């Protein structure tokens with residue numbers, strides 16, 4: 001009986017940017033008695049049904065964007081006589097859908113670290129449960145990923161998680177609902193051991209797959225002080241101290257290591273934290289800027305972000321402290337107007353962000369945006385390919401609309417064109433070359449251009465592409481650029497590296 005883990009994707013590039021961490025965590029959660037699982041990441045290549053025989057167990061992890069392909073894989077696996085088990089954020093939100101459309105025997109809701117083993121054992125007995133409640137496992141129960149099972153030379157960045165959950169409640173995000181608002185910080189030893197394991201294997205670029213690397217802000221501390229909530233203050237100070245200890249131990253890792261994380265803009269007001277990040281070689285961070293106006297920030301319940309001049313100042317603070325920013329912007333918010341596209345690109349340029357992504361507002365299930373939109377659609381019978389718009393992830397990729405919620409003044413096409421224009425302007429050769437001056441040597445600058453182009457093309461394939469002709473061209477380009485890019489990320493293995501204390 002073979003255990004399989006499959007990460008579904010309708011498009012494969014041969015190489016990928018970041019390791020899908022769940023594959024290697026669930027590999028660690030697979031009871032030893034069942035042997036090593038066979039791992040297939042379809043962002044590298046499509047899975048081969050012939051590897052599955054009757055009685056095998058196939059675990060499929062889905063988020064909303066790849067659920068449809070995941071269901072297809074599940075149906076094929078079940079037809080071949082395997083037990084099919086789903087997990088991941090989308091299966092957690094819609095377990096019944098995985099049964100109805102994805103031919104599931106079982107669905108694991110929440111974290112798989114413990115529940116996956118139980119599901120396999122039940123399948124082996126021929127008696128899987130319909131649903132397993134994986135819940136939110138405690139931080140000290142997070143498993144270390146099985147990096148020994150990673151295919152060699154396929155990924156540019158490995159991913160290690162240091163914290164799960166986020167105290168905020170942005171309207172377009174499901175993390176605070178599914179992972180909880182109480183941050184679960186992993187033990188520093190466990191994080192360091194994984195990083196060292198990866199560096200020994202020749203990985204020097206590591207993405208910290210965290211929801212929010214800065215879970216305690218200075219404002220949180222001030223608030224607890226004002227409220228004289230001593231218990232809360234001690235708890236928050238303890239969490240903050242742990243972050244600093246993690247970063248000081250990361251600073252002792254080999255000098256060629258580079259980390260990237262996701263963080264809220266509030267960190268810009270905390271120079272001590274930014275300095276510690278730079279010392280730990282956390283050289284880049286995705287910052288959810290979302291909108292450049294106060295009205296836009298109100299639309300997404302993100303009033304803690306800055307707008308206007310203050311925004312430029314905050315984003316620049318990251319760079320001043322040696323942390324490059326990947327600014328994430330959302331278009332299609334109710335307060336957006338035609339001028340918003342240009343104004344946003346202008347802010348991205350003036351604030352010196354190194355990379356930017358411009359996404360169109362998408363109502364992802366599990367978010368407050370989705371709940372409001374679904375309610376507003378009750379009497380709207382619009383369907384595409386036989387699927388109601390409120391189940392947009394079940395519409396075949398090529399026919400999926402790009403804009404869902406009706407906008408007060410712009411048409412869907414206005415938003416699509418405006419978004420496309422923002423990508424095109426920010427990633428024009430001239431602009432990329434100007435930004436490339438953030439690195440010194442000519443070789444590094446050329447690498448910067450290549451990576452910027454790859455980022456732009458790959459994104460066009462992950463739901464961001466705004467028309468299908470561009471999508472085809474982008475996939476072709478991305479495949480072509482991906483291999484030489486992968487080579488830029490290799491490092492000599494350091495088999496003798498020890499974990500810093």
Ligand code: B12
Nearest residue numbers: 020021022059060061063064087088108111112174209462
């Ligand atoms: C790191 C990350 C990224 C990285 C890396 C992606 C990668 N290759 O892994 C980058 C930056 C590239 C990225 C991109 C995007 N991401 Co992202 N990402 C994350 C993040 C922060 C962490 C994911 C992670 O590695 N977690 C660690 C692993 C161990 O946890 P896990 O995946 O949840 O797996 C556990 C359980 O879910 C379960 N499980 C998972 N699979 C399975 C399978 C089985 C069989 C079982 C039993 C259990 C199980 O067990 C695991 C261990 O406990 C999550 C937030 C989150 N909390 O999930 C968002 C998240 C997954 N991303 C999200 C989104 C929207 C995107 C983008 C679409 C963003 C955009 N607008 O462009 C793109 C899509 C890219 C793509 N095509 O996949 C959303 C998905 C929402 C949804 N409903 O699907 C999330 C939840 C964040 C959010 N804001 O809501 N992402």
Ligand code: SF4
Nearest residue numbers: 166168169170173211
């Ligand atoms: S978008 Fe970021 S800050 Fe907002 S809830 Fe999600 S993870 Fe937290």
